[in-house]
Amino acid sequence: MSEIVLKTEGLSKSYTVKHKTILALNDLNLQIRRGEFVAIMGHSGSGKTTLLNILACLDRASAGRVLLNDVDVEKLRGSQLNRIRRDKIGFVFQSFNLLPYLNARENVELAMEGSKQSKGERSARARELLGMVGLSGREEHRPSQMSAGEQQRVAIARALANDPAVILADEPTGNLDGKSKGEVLNLLLNLNIKQGTTIVIVTHDNQVAGEAERVIRLAGGRIKSEGKGNLARRKKEFARRAGGVVAGDTLGQPETPHDEPMDRA
Ligand SMILES: Nc1ncnc2c1ncn2[C@@H]1O[C@H](COP(=O)(O)OP(=O)(O)OP(=O)(O)O)[C@@H](O)[C@H]1O
Ligand SMILES: [Mg+2]
Numbered sequence: 001m002s003e004i005v006l007k008t009e010g011l012s013k014s015y016t017v018k019h020k021t022i023l024a025l026n027d028l029n030l031q032i033r034r035g036e037f038v039a040i041m042g043h044s045g046s047g048k049t050t051l052l053n054i055l056a057c058l059d060r061a062s063a064g065r066v067l068l069n070d071v072d073v074e075k076l077r078g079s080q081l082n083r084i085r086r087d088k089i090g091f092v093f094q095s096f097n098l099l100p101y102l103n104a105r106e107n108v109e110l111a112m113e114g115s116k117q118s119k120g121e122r123s124a125r126a127r128e129l130l131g132m133v134g135l136s137g138r139e140e141h142r143p144s145q146m147s148a149g150e151q152q153r154v155a156i157a158r159a160l161a162n163d164p165a166v167i168l169a170d171e172p173t174g175n176l177d178g179k180s181k182g183e184v185l186n187l188l189l190n191l192n193i194k195q196g197t198t199i200v201i202v203t204h205d206n207q208v209a210g211e212a213e214r215v216i217r218l219a220g221g222r223i224k225s226e227g228k229g230n231l232a233r234r235k236k237e238f239a240r241r242a243g244g245v246v247a248g249d250t251l252g253q254p255e256t257p258h259d260e261p262m263d264r265a
Helices: 048-055 078-088 104-110 119-132 148-160 178-195 206-210 230-242
Strands: 004-017 020-033 037-042 063-068 089-092 166-170 199-202 214-219 222-228
Touching: 004 048, 020 048, 020 222, 037 048, 037 178, 037 206, 048 063, 048 166, 048 199, 078 089, 089 148, 104 119, 104 148, 119 148, 148 166, 148 178, 166 178, 178 199, 178 230
Parallel strands: 037 199, 037 214, 089 166, 166 199
Antiparallel strands: 004 020, 004 063, 214 222
């Protein structure tokens, strides 16, 4: 399988409102490697959400293409597109988007609807994932009975349900206070470091972006600049200690200074 999980080629998206055209994405070229943790930053209106929605196959580009695991998603329609959305992409929203009348386990199980697993297998998988995000014992609680940070962890468990190729998160810590923000960030970092989950997050938060591996700044629908975050340095250090594992590969079980929810599982 290719090392490139997601690739955009000449991606453009325009919106026309009242005869005025807005170019939200302008010939954007981007590559996300397997096992990367990428933060996307940029001023309001720079195109971050537009980009993430197109990467998640929730919206279509006006020009250019998106390759997900080498598949040109533009060519997919109907059930094929639904399947790739369900199986290859885990999406995390700023406002969690959990169904209020379902408990945590049922919210996670819902993501597996239509998969080949039996009801029992889905339930077991949901419990396993909730344990992994530090929510053992909270399976039967509804969103209204959980804190914002806990709800976002349920949403992350849901995003992981089908073992996606990539987690895409739009401002996942935007509605959280300082402590919950740290917990959710550590959870995402641990998923990336320990399980090699590829993660792309949009954030306005310098502190969150600073912990990522690669930081991409958008302006006017284009990539303005790229830089490295703390995780790049940490992975290099892990690789050195592990004897030459290259950053971006699955890292096995390196020691990490961020030992929050996943380690309680
Ligand atoms: N459905 C739409 N119709 C018309 N214009 C849109 C639509 N969605 C986005 N835009 C415009 O496209 C541009 C990029 O919007 P986008 O939501 O991607 O920005 P963003 O970087 O996510 O901003 P924020 O940080 O405020 O969330 C903006 O100028 C916005 O007004
Ligand atoms: Mg946005």
